[in-house]
Amino acid sequence: MEKAIEILNFKKAFGKNVVIEDLSFDVLEGEVFAFLGANGSGKTTTIRALLNIIPPDAGTLKVYGKKYAPSMSSVLGYLPEERGLYINSKVLETMIYMGQLKDMSYQDAKKNALEYLERIDLADKADFKIKQLSSGQQQKIQLGITVINKPKLLILDEPTKGLDPVNRNLMLEIFMELNKNQQTTILFSTHQMEEAEKIANRLIMIKNGDKVLYGDIDEVKRSFGTNIIHITYTGKFPLDKDLYDAKVETNYAELTPKKGISTDKIMRHLIDSDIEIHEFQIGVPSLNEIFIKVSNDEK
Amino acid sequence: MKSKSKLLIIMRREYLKIIRSKTFWLSALMIPVLIGVIGGVEYISGNQLQEKLKNASQNAKLIYIIDDAEILNTSLPYFIQPQIKETDNIGFAINAVKNGSATAAIHYPKEILTSSQITIYSIDQGLLSRGQYDDLATNLLRQSILADIKNKTKVALFNASLSFDEHYYANGEETNVSLGTLVVPFVSIIIYFLFTSFATNYLLMSVSEEKENRMIEIILSSVSSRQLIWGKILGQVGVIVTQMVILIVFGAIAMSISKFNLPFDLGQIVINPWQIILALVYILCGFLILANTMVGAGAAMPNYKDAQSFSTIFILLSIFPIYTAEFIVADPNGLLAYVLSYFPYSAPLILLLRNALGAVGPVEVIISFIVLAFYIFITAVIAYKLFAFGALEYNQKISFSNFFKSLRIKGRK
Numbered sequence: 202m203e204k205a206i207e208i209l210n211f212k213k214a215f216g217k218n219v220v221i222e223d224l225s226f227d228v229l230e231g232e233v234f235a236f237l238g239a240n241g242s243g244k245t246t247t248i249r250a251l252l253n254i255i256p257p258d259a260g261t262l263k264v265y266g267k268k269y270a271p272s273m274s275s276v277l278g279y280l281p282e283e284r285g286l287y288i289n290s291k292v293l294e295t296m297i298y299m300g301q302l303k304d305m306s307y308q309d310a311k312k313n314a315l316e317y318l319e320r321i322d323l324a325d326k327a328d329f330k331i332k333q334l335s336s337g338q339q340q341k342i343q344l345g346i347t348v349i350n351k352p353k354l355l356i357l358d359e360p361t362k363g364l365d366p367v368n369r370n371l372m373l374e375i376f377m378e379l380n381k382n383q384q385t386t387i388l389f390s391t392h393q394m395e396e397a398e399k400i401a402n403r404l405i406m407i408k409n410g411d412k413v414l415y416g417d418i419d420e421v422k423r424s425f426g427t428n429i430i431h432i433t434y435t436g437k438f439p440l441d442k443d444l445y446d447a448k449v450e451t452n453y454a455e456l457t458p459k460k461g462i463s464t465d466k467i468m469r470h471l472i473d474s475d476i477e478i479h480e481f482q483i484g485v486p487s488l489n490e491i492f493i494k495v496s497n498d499e500k
Numbered sequence: 501m502k503s504k505s506k507l508l509i510i511m512r513r514e515y516l517k518i519i520r521s522k523t524f525w526l527s528a529l530m531i532p533v534l535i536g537v538i539g540g541v542e543y544i545s546g547n548q549l550q551e552k553l554k555n556a557s558q559n560a561k562l563i564y565i566i567d568d569a570e571i572l573n574t575s576l577p578y579f580i581q582p583q584i585k586e587t588d589n590i591g592f593a594i595n596a597v598k599n600g601s602a603t604a605a606i607h608y609p610k611e612i613l614t615s616s617q618i619t620i621y622s623i624d625q626g627l628l629s630r631g632q633y634d635d636l637a638t639n640l641l642r643q644s645i646l647a648d649i650k651n652k653t654k655v656a657l658f659n660a661s662l663s664f665d666e667h668y669y670a671n672g673e674e675t676n677v678s679l680g681t682l683v684v685p686f687v688s689i690i691i692y693f694l695f696t697s698f699a700t701n702y703l704l705m706s707v708s709e710e711k712e713n714r715m716i717e718i719i720l721s722s723v724s725s726r727q728l729i730w731g732k733i734l735g736q737v738g739v740i741v742t743q744m745v746i747l748i749v750f751g752a753i754a755m756s757i758s759k760f761n762l763p764f765d766l767g768q769i770v771i772n773p774w775q776i777i778l779a780l781v782y783i784l785c786g787f788l789i790l791a792n793t794m795v796g797a798g799a800a801m802p803n804y805k806d807a808q809s810f811s812t813i814f815i816l817l818s819i820f821p822i823y824t825a826e827f828i829v830a831d832p833n834g835l836l837a838y839v840l841s842y843f844p845y846s847a848p849l850i851l852l853l854r855n856a857l858g859a860v861g862p863v864e865v866i867i868s869f870i871v872l873a874f875y876i877f878i879t880a881v882i883a884y885k886l887f888a889f890g891a892l893e894y895n896q897k898i899s900f901s902n903f904f905k906s907l908r909i910k911g912r913k
Contacts, residue, residue, distance in 0.1 A: 271506075271727070274723075281721075285713040298513055347718075
């Protein structure tokens with residue numbers, strides 16, 4: 202696969218504060234790539250430098266093999282973290298304007314805008330002023346502006362920030378549709394590990410300006426694999442100190458087998474107990490656990 | 501679609517956004533209406549005051565005339581009026597005014613030929629009524645003196661409203677002194693003020709709006725800073741042109757339906773192409789210097805309110821030279837005129853004024869172009885740098901140290 206994004210030895214500091222030390226990674230065409238990191242880790246800075254909105258101190262950042270320029274906006278959909286709308290303008294008018302700035306004709310921009318509004322059930326609000334919409338509706342319009350040109354590359358900086366679970370799912374569905382139907386490459390930054398786990402193929406995690414995780418999601422998870430058993434259940438969880446050490450929460454437990462005790466033996470023991478097992482996984486931690494572990498390790 | 505079209509798209513949006521706003525139409529229509537109302541009120545109140553003063557003397561109950569100088573001619577029509585009476589007792593006349601039985605007493609003292617002074621005693625009817633008997637006292641005296649002149653033609657000439665045929669010369673050639681010569685300079689100064697006060701304010705609002713609405717980052721991923729800035733500037737130019745058209749239309753309507761006469765024939769308007777070109781260049785330069793400043797101010801401040809406070813100083817610097825107009829007109833080639841002609845924010849208006857007075861020679865025109873081009877370049881560079889640096893500073897002002905840092909940034913175009 203070709204590289205949609207290529208970042209090599211990127212460095213950026215603001216005064217004495219070095220935000221990114223030496224960052225290199227690629228995003229391949231057609232993949233969904235999660236960009237993870239804690240607040241202030243440099244995700245937004247990297248995205249801004251990639252889109253040439255701020256200059257890098259060192260390194261090369263390329264989009265489809267070239268330094269990004271606004272003349273390439275027809276292939277890009279960008280949803281920044283600091284995002285807003287012209288609140289005094291009308292919905293359709295704003296979407297068409299933004300489409301035109303991405304090199305679309307008035308007619309195409311209008312057609313795509315109306316299609317999108319139909320898709321998110323806001324077609325009846327096309328002639329409303331944006332300030333008349335609810336916060337959730339405004340966020341959907343922001344996404345509409347981002348994808349109006351049906352971009353080849355979508356860069357989303359914390360796209361679901363501030364959304365309720367229903368709208369968050371709707372957004373993720375739209376991203377997945379674009380990825381599956383149009384092979385849109387997606388780079389998105391997030392704090393929501395379950396989102397990354399749900400839609401991303403690969404990921405990078407940065408901490409203190411450095412890359413700490415990078416690669417295929419399954420590979421990353423496997424690399425953090427252990428013999429820990431993860432169980433979701435209902436009922437009263439049986440504690441047996443001869444077989445395992447248990448961290449038990451309501452409906453969830455993590456079991457570490459005692460030395461010489463096999464996973465099979467523990468499973469048989471649990472099946473024979475009074476609990477109802479809904480799900481179990483051996484040794485593969487969730488991205489959330491990995492994120493917390495890596496963050497704490499770095500400390 | 502090429503990037504040139506993006507400039508037009510931004511320009512169109514900026515133009516329509518303002519033209520469609522109620523605020524624009526309110527201010528655009530209020531200006532001519534206010535000018536009309538103020539002019540009308542001034543005209544009516546002026547007439548009313550004159551009428552009031554005239555009526556005051558005509559409606560006076562009793563006016564005593566004390567002619568100690570024996571200079572008045574009592575056969576004049578004035579003395580037929582029942583409210584005017586002669587007396588030789590000044591004390592009695594003053595008392596009559598004091599107790600309100602007479603409205604006024606006019607005393608022509610014996611020594612009037614040497615002192616040229618008439619004394620008037622009258623009831624105080626308010627500040628604006630002061631001096632209301634001066635005309636009556638003067639006319640009584642003048643008409644009495646004229647009555648002794650036998651030559652009727654000379655009397656008619658004395659009473660005639662004189663007109664003047666004036667001729668002025670400069671550099672050995674007669675100069676045109678018609679009011680028509682001042683029309684183009686006057687209009688150009690109005691246009692300058694429209695650009696500096698309205699367009700720059702709209703521009704400031706527009707740049708601040710991008711930041712306040714958090715749209716700047718999305719926009720900058722699709723267009724360059726320069727396209728965005730120039731699209732906004734050109735949009736504002738379109739707005740001012742529209743505003744001028746509205747003013748012209750209102751002016752034409754007002755002139756066609758009112759009895760107001762211009763103090764000169766429209767055919768006398770002197771069109772000097774060179775002077776007009778110079779005026780347009782100076783207006784454009786003034787606008788660009790201030791527009792660049794507004795872009796920088798809008799980018800440096802987190803919101804419109806802060807940006808407006810910060811930019812006031814530059815707007816004042818641009819319009820304050822009008823207060824020196826009296827000195828510039830008196831001496832368009834004096835030291836003050838030269839100094840203000842080359843100070844960044846006052847230069848365009850002073851050069852515009854001096855151009856109107858024909859005081860900017862060919863060599864100075866070239867120097868002024870170079871100087872103004874330099875100021876435009878400098879303000880543009882600072883504006884672009886501040887925009888690149890400050891556009892993403894959503895919550896804080898740019899400090900002086902960051903301002904100087906911004907000048908070293910190699911941003912994209």
